[in-house]
Amino acid sequence: MECGIIGLPNVGKSTLFNALTAAGIEAQNYPFCTIEPNVGVVNVPDPRLDIINSHIDTKKIIPASLRLVDIAGLVEGASKGEGLGNKFLANIREVDALLQVTRCFEDDDIIHVSGSVDPVRDIEIIGIELLLADLEQVTSSLDKAQRQARSGDKEVKLRAEVLTKCKECLESEQPLRTLELDPSEAKVVRSYGLITAKPILYVANVDEDHADGSGDHVAAVRKYAQEHGGGVVVVCAKIESELTELDEADKLEMLESLGMDEPALAKVARGSYNLLGLQSYFTAGPKEIRAWTIRKGDTAPKAAGVIHGDFERGFIRAECYLVSDLEEYKNEKSIREAGKLRSEGKEYIMQDGDVVNFLFNV
Numbered sequence: 604m605e606c607g608i609i610g611l612p613n614v615g616k617s618t619l620f621n622a623l624t625a626a627g628i629e630a631q632n633y634p635f636c637t638i639e640p641n642v643g644v645v646n647v648p649d650p651r652l653d654i655i656n657s658h659i660d661t662k663k664i665i666p667a668s669l670r671l672v673d674i675a676g677l678v679e680g681a682s683k684g685e686g687l688g689n690k691f692l693a694n695i696r697e698v699d700a701l702l703q704v705t706r707c708f709e710d711d712d713i714i715h716v717s718g719s720v721d722p723v724r725d726i727e728i729i730g731i732e733l734l735l736a737d738l739e740q741v742t743s744s745l746d747k748a749q750r751q752a753r754s755g756d757k758e759v760k761l762r763a764e765v766l767t768k769c770k771e772c773l774e775s776e777q778p779l780r781t782l783e784l785d786p787s788e789a790k791v792v793r794s795y796g797l798i799t800a801k802p803i804l805y806v807a808n809v810d811e812d813h814a815d816g817s818g819d820h821v822a823a824v825r826k827y828a829q830e831h832g833g834g835v836v837v838v839c840a841k842i843e844s845e846l847t848e849l850d851e852a853d854k855l856e857m858l859e860s861l862g863m864d865e866p867a868l869a870k871v872a873r874g875s876y877n878l879l880g881l882q883s884y885f886t887a888g889p890k891e892i893r894a895w896t897i898r899k900g901d902t903a904p905k906a907a908g909v910i911h912g913d914f915e916r917g918f919i920r921a922e923c924y925l926v927s928d929l930e931e932y933k934n935e936k937s938i939r940e941a942g943k944l945r946s947e948g949k950e951y952i953m954q955d956g957d958v959v960n961f962l963f964n965v
Contacts, residue, residue: 604669604670604699604879604881604896605669605670605671605672605697605698605699605700606669606670606671606672606698606699606700606701606702606804606875606878606879607671607672607674607694607695607697607698607700607701607702608620608671608672608673608674608702608704608806609674609695609701609702609703609704609729610703610704610705610706610725610729611706611716611717611725611728611729612716613706613713613715613716614704614705614706614725614808615704615706615708615808615840615841616673616704617641617673618840618841618844619704619806619808619838619840619843619871620641620643620671620673621844622840622843622844622846622847622868623643623645623671623843623868623871623872624643624645624671625844625847625848641672641673642670642671642672642673643670643671643673644668644669644670644671645668645669645670645671645872646666646667646668646872647666647667647668647669647872647873647876647883647894648666648865648869648872648873649666649667649873649883649894651885651894651926651956652664652666652885652892652894654926654929654930655885655887655892655926655929655958656892658929658930658933658934659887659888659889659892659929659934659935660889661887661888661889661890661891661892662889662890662891663890663891663892664891664892664893665891665892665893665894666894667876667881667883667894667895667896668896669872669875669876669879669881669896671702671875672694672697672698674694674695674698692732692733692736692798695733695798696796696797696798697796698801699801699879700801700802700803700804700875700878700879701798701801701802701803701804702803702804702806702871702875702878703726703729703803703804703805703806704806704808705722705725705726705805705806705807705808705824706720706722706725706808707720707722707807707808707809707810707813707818707820707821707824707837708720708808708809708810708813708820708839709810710810720820722807722820722823722824723823723824723827726805726824726827730778730799730831731776733778733798733799734773734776734778734799736798737769737773737779737797737798737799737800738770738773738774740795740797741766741769741770741773741795741797742770744766744795745763745766745767745770748762748763748766749763751763761787761788761791762791765784765788765791765792766791768782768784768788769782769792769797773799777831778799778800778803778831778832779792779797779799779800780799780800780801780802780803780832780833781831781832782800802833802878802879802880803832803833803834803878804833804834804835804836804871804874804875804878805824805827805828805833805834805835805836806835806836806837806838806871807820807821807824807835807836807837807838808838808839808840809821809837809838809839810839810841811839811841811842813837813839814837814839814842814861814863814867815837815862816837821835821837834874834878836867836870836871836874837867838867838868838870838871839867842861842867843866843867843868845857846858846866846868854866876896880898880899881896881897881898881899882896882897882898882899882953882955882956883895883896883897883955883956884897884906884953884954884955884956884957884958884959885926885956885957885958885959886910886958886959886960887958895909895910896909897909897953899955900952901952901953902949902950902951902952902953903918903920903921903947903948903949903951903952903953903959903961904918904949906921906953906959907921907961907963910961913963913965914961914963916963916965917963917964917965918949918961918963919962919963919964920946920947920948920961920962921946921947921948921951921957921959921960921961921962922944922945922946922947922959922960922961922962923944923945923947923954923957923958923959923960924938924943924944924945924957924958925943925956925957925958926956926958928941928943929958
């Protein structure tokens with residue numbers, strides 16, 4: 604699962620990516636070039652891991668992680684191939700969700716490509732380019748689907764109906780994520796990798812004076828996101844870059860002086876994780892405490908399969924408790940004695956934050 608970081612040039616996109624990866628990279632971070640995107644794997648901060656560790660000793664702690672792709676800056680006309688637009692649009696089609704960095708800071712030393720700072724205008728420039736790219740793809744695919752639908756094939760007929768609905772939405776200048784679709788229709792849309800159907804998180808990059816999320820620029824981004832579908836996270840990429848260079852003590856002191864309880868990057872990572880429809884469950888023991896990534900709505904056997912395929916194939920049951928139970932009863936033995944240890948079967952839908960032991964037989 605990947606989040607693609609997009610935005611116009613000079614909005615702080617690469618600064619944000621570099622700060623994120625410096626704060627918690629675990630995999631490849633490819634050198635930048637003009638066509639290929641940077642890719643990094645970023646840890647998802649989760650205070651529940653520390654809570655578990657306060658009651659269960661372990662050799663190592665492994666948080667959940669997500670892949671971020673820093674896609675080079677889009678420009679107006681990208682849908683027509685401007686600025687290597689076709690290549691960049693192809694990169695965007697391959698990711699599962701979008702982080703759009705928009706500039707909400709004034710700085711005479713950093714030239715804005717449009718000559719002035721207007722975050723909503725910037726969002727709309729990229730939005731139109733992505734919408735036009737989708738419209739071209741949908742129109743082409745619809746023509747083919749309508750021809751094939753004459754055969755009477757139900758699957759092809761559904762495809763044509765969904766594409767018609769998509770075309771009408773795009774022609775009304777609305778992103779496809781605003782469409783209400785049933786599961787079968789959503790599956791059709793996903794099969795085409797349409798960009799404006801992907802969930803989006805707007806990252807408002809502010810200056811130091813507005814790190815608390817105040818200011819007209821951020822208010823305008825929030826209003827736009829509410830009206831067009833999307834979340835908002837406020838980040839001062841400059842502050843975040845400085846924080847990554849400090850040791851833990853100095854970092855805490857700087858956060859306190861700024862009135863922040865954690866780096867804003869933590870909110871970006873968690874926001875991206877939620878945006879992808881992901882959640883975590885935990886396993887805990889003397890070797891490791893680990894957060895495992897699953898999709899919201901996954902059953903216990905499917906979650907077990909993330910650890911090993913044999914766990915899913917031979918699933919018997921899952922023994923679960925909550926992190927809050929561990930806080931209250933201090934250890935698993937006391938949790939069991941208090942009757943708080945749940946035994947869940949194959950139909951159980953995993954809950955975010957379950958602490959689990961899987962029983963299986965292959």
